[in-house]
Amino acid sequence: xxxxxxxxxxxxxxxxxxxxxxxxxxxxxxxxxxxxxxxxxxxxxxxxxxxxxxxxxxxxxxxxxxxxxxxxxxxxxxxxxxxxxxxxxxxxxxxxxxxxxxxxxxxxxxxxxxxxxxxxxxxxxxxxxxxxxxxxxxxxxxxxxxxxxxxxxxxxxxxxxxxxxxxxxxxxxxxxxxxxxxxxxxxxxxxxxxxxxxxxxxxxxxxxxxxxxxxxxxxxxxxxxxxxxxxxxxxxxxxxxxxxxxxxxxxxxxxxxxxxxxxxxxxxxxxxxxxxxxxxxxxxxxxxxxxxxxxxxxxxxxxxxxxxxxxxxxxxxxxxxxxxxxxxxxxxxxxxxxxxxxxxxxxxxxxxxxxxxxxxxxxxxxxxxxxxxxxxxxxxxxxxxxxxxxxxxxxxxxxxxxxxxxxx
Amino acid sequence: xxxxxxxxxxxxxxxxxxxxxxxxxxxxxxxxxxxxxxxxxxxxxxxxxxxxxxxxxxxxxxxxxxxxxxxxxxxxxxxxxxxxxxxxxxxxxxxxxxxxxxxxxxxxxxxxxxxxxxxxxxxxxxxxxxxxxxxxxxxxxxxxxxxxxxxxxxxxxxxxxxxxxxxxxxxxxxxxxxxxxxxxxxxxxxxxxxxxxxxxxxxxxxxxxxxxxxxxxxxxxxxxxxxxxxxxxxxxxxxxxxxxxxxxxxxx
Numbered sequence: 001x002x003x004x005x006x007x008x009x010x011x012x013x014x015x016x017x018x019x020x021x022x023x024x025x026x027x028x029x030x031x032x033x034x035x036x037x038x039x040x041x042x043x044x045x046x047x048x049x050x051x052x053x054x055x056x057x058x059x060x061x062x063x064x065x066x067x068x069x070x071x072x073x074x075x076x077x078x079x080x081x082x083x084x085x086x087x088x089x090x091x092x093x094x095x096x097x098x099x100x101x102x103x104x105x106x107x108x109x110x111x112x113x114x115x116x117x118x119x120x121x122x123x124x125x126x127x128x129x130x131x132x133x134x135x136x137x138x139x140x141x142x143x144x145x146x147x148x149x150x151x152x153x154x155x156x157x158x159x160x161x162x163x164x165x166x167x168x169x170x171x172x173x174x175x176x177x178x179x180x181x182x183x184x185x186x187x188x189x190x191x192x193x194x195x196x197x198x199x200x201x202x203x204x205x206x207x208x209x210x211x212x213x214x215x216x217x218x219x220x221x222x223x224x225x226x227x228x229x230x231x232x233x234x235x236x237x238x239x240x241x242x243x244x245x246x247x248x249x250x251x252x253x254x255x256x257x258x259x260x261x262x263x264x265x266x267x268x269x270x271x272x273x274x275x276x277x278x279x280x281x282x283x284x285x286x287x288x289x290x291x292x293x294x295x296x297x298x299x300x301x302x303x304x305x306x307x308x309x310x311x312x313x314x315x316x317x318x319x320x321x322x323x324x325x326x327x328x329x330x331x332x333x334x335x336x337x338x339x340x341x342x343x344x345x346x347x348x349x350x351x352x353x354x355x356x357x358x359x360x361x362x363x364x365x366x367x368x369x370x371x372x373x374x375x376x377x378x379x380x381x382x383x384x385x386x387x388x389x390x391x392x393x394x395x396x397x398x399x400x401x402x403x404x405x406x407x408x
Numbered sequence: 409x410x411x412x413x414x415x416x417x418x419x420x421x422x423x424x425x426x427x428x429x430x431x432x433x434x435x436x437x438x439x440x441x442x443x444x445x446x447x448x449x450x451x452x453x454x455x456x457x458x459x460x461x462x463x464x465x466x467x468x469x470x471x472x473x474x475x476x477x478x479x480x481x482x483x484x485x486x487x488x489x490x491x492x493x494x495x496x497x498x499x500x501x502x503x504x505x506x507x508x509x510x511x512x513x514x515x516x517x518x519x520x521x522x523x524x525x526x527x528x529x530x531x532x533x534x535x536x537x538x539x540x541x542x543x544x545x546x547x548x549x550x551x552x553x554x555x556x557x558x559x560x561x562x563x564x565x566x567x568x569x570x571x572x573x574x575x576x577x578x579x580x581x582x583x584x585x586x587x588x589x590x591x592x593x594x595x596x597x598x599x600x601x602x603x604x605x606x607x608x609x610x611x612x613x614x615x616x617x618x619x620x621x622x623x624x625x626x627x628x629x630x631x632x633x634x635x636x637x638x639x640x641x642x643x644x645x646x647x648x649x650x651x652x653x654x655x656x657x658x659x660x
Contacts, residue, residue, distance in 0.1 A: 006526070006527075009526035009527075010526055012526070013525075013526060302522070303522075303524060305522075306516075306518070306522040306524070307524075307539075308483070308507065309481070309483050309510065309516050309522075310510065310511065310516060310535065310536045310539065310585070311507050311508065311510045311511020311512070311536055311539045311540075312507065312511075312539050313503075313504050313507045313508075314503060314504075314507075315504075316539065400484070401478075401483040401484070402478050402483055402484045405483075405518070405522075
């Protein structure tokens with residue numbers, strides 16, 4: 001008889017016990033799969049927010065000295081026009097279809113004519129912004145290509161200075177040579193940064209305005225790269241760094257994960273919670289399987305004796321119960337997967353939203369399907385399920401046959 | 409109790425192996441710990457059983473009948489003495505080798521039938537065939553099993569599970585299971601103990617018929633005096649010792 005059919009029939013011997021065990025596996029698997037699916041969407045959302053929302057891009061190239069000396073010696077830490085051109089050429093040689101944008105960060109005071117407050121701003125070409133924003137290019141905060149002396153202002157900053165779309169404002173910054181420089185600008189849009197840390201001080205300004213304010217014509221403090229193949233960023237970073245160093249550039253290249261500390265912190269926290277959850281769920285489920293298999297082995301001791309007498313090897317007895325454990329886990333995971341899909345559908349249908357920490361707005365509760373983590377959970381459950389069956393089955397298989405046959 | 413010296417044991421065993429008997433026990437003893445006391449179930453048993461014999465082991469309860477059958481059936485090990493089974497000194501066999509040996513050469517019929525409850529009669533008979541090391545093809549095993557169920561008169565009940573069969577029918581399934589592997593020996597421990605007299609007679613008739621038709625050696629235990637008259641050779645056990653080895657018509 002087919003081993004699976006035999007295992008299936010044996011599970012039916014004590015249907016209630018088997019169903020309870022399958023239910024515990026299902027619930028455990030669903031809990032793990034749902035949490036993994038939730039974190040998957042959180043990671044995806046944070047990744048999109050970092051790469052496109054904050055326009056960190058995939059890779060960022062800056063002078064090696066920029067982090068330490070950028071404030072003290074901005075003149076030396078910025079790329080010149082010639083360097084930018086050479087870097088872009090080398091980047092395109094290494095990553096042919098990459099998109100490269102020049103960026104210049106500035107900071108200073110923003111005034112509505114009556115009161116002033118500090119600001120930080122990103123200088124970026126409006127056309128480049130469209131590309132860097134990718135799928136988020138229709139969101140608020142986009143710079144207008146035909147308005148060079150304009151800025152988009154974060155909602156918190158706009159509220160501090162009572163600024164609205166169309167409001168006039170003035171900026172005061174210190175140039176790279178240490179002199180004060182000021183300019184008038186028009187608020188072209190108000191947007192939500194999504195981050196409580198930047199909500200009250202952030203702006204986007206056209207790159208030309210940033211360069212003018214900074215007195216840094218044709219210069220940039222970094223180049224942002226959008227790669228066509230985002231799956232191999234580490235390899236691209238290493239190859240690019242080697243090529244740029246070879247071309248005489250002392251630069252530092254960072255991936256978006258390195259630059260987005262919020263993403264790393266959230267991911268680290270959720271990964272740890274997932275680990276705890278997995279351990280707790282697996283412990284409970286394995287205890288349930290162990291209990292079911294141990295009872296099954298004890299109840300079928302006489303049958304084990306019969307099977308051994310008619311020639312089944314000890315390893316055959318172990319395989320028999322291992323097959324039942326695998327079947328229990330397989331059925332449990334299959335039902336757990338259906339449960340996961342049902343809960344996921346329900347959550348999306350109810351359109352539930354929540355406000356994450358450090359966020360300014362509510363976000364929809366989304367649950368994805370993390371095939372990788374779900375597969376890992378199923379594999380671990382199968383492995384430990386087999387182990388849970390192995391121990392009592394091996395002990396029973398080693399029992400003297402006459403003792404097993406005499407068992408009542 | 410007279411013990412056998414290791415040298416003599418070796419010589420007797422060597423002769424047995426040369427004689428190619430189905431099974432020979434030489435100075436076999438077996439004891440069990442029961443709480444603080446030791447029960448000597450078998451004491452210095454030496455016996456030889458040849459091919460095609462039909463042997464009844466009888467004696468009162470607790471005389472060691474089942475223990476002796478367990479020794480002959482290679483599901484228990486002696487504390488002392490040696491067993492030669494089909495030209496093999498079983499002491500030299502690993503547990504896997506003993507399993508394979510039982511699977512290929514020994515059929516078992518148990519007092520309580522010991523059929524697998526989740527399998528049909530046909531699947532129960534197929535089971536030892538499918539356990540074989542090379543793994544018999546399903547269709548072949550099915551054909552052999554169906555043939556044997558037909559021979560024991562259960563051709564129309566092949567798909568029934570054991571709980572739908574009477575005691576006599578279950579025991580016939582067990583006999584078919586024992587014979588399906590084409591064994592050289594069938595061991596039956598009190599095969600009629602749980603059957604009424606009519607079914608007991610039918611089961612003994614069946615075993616006798618199979619013994620004659622196939623030439624397979626049958627060894628069974630019983631304490632039912634009525635059945636003994638129909639079996640050519642009797643081994644009488646008393647208090648774990650072989651008290652008699654008689655053959656019908658020999659006056660023993």
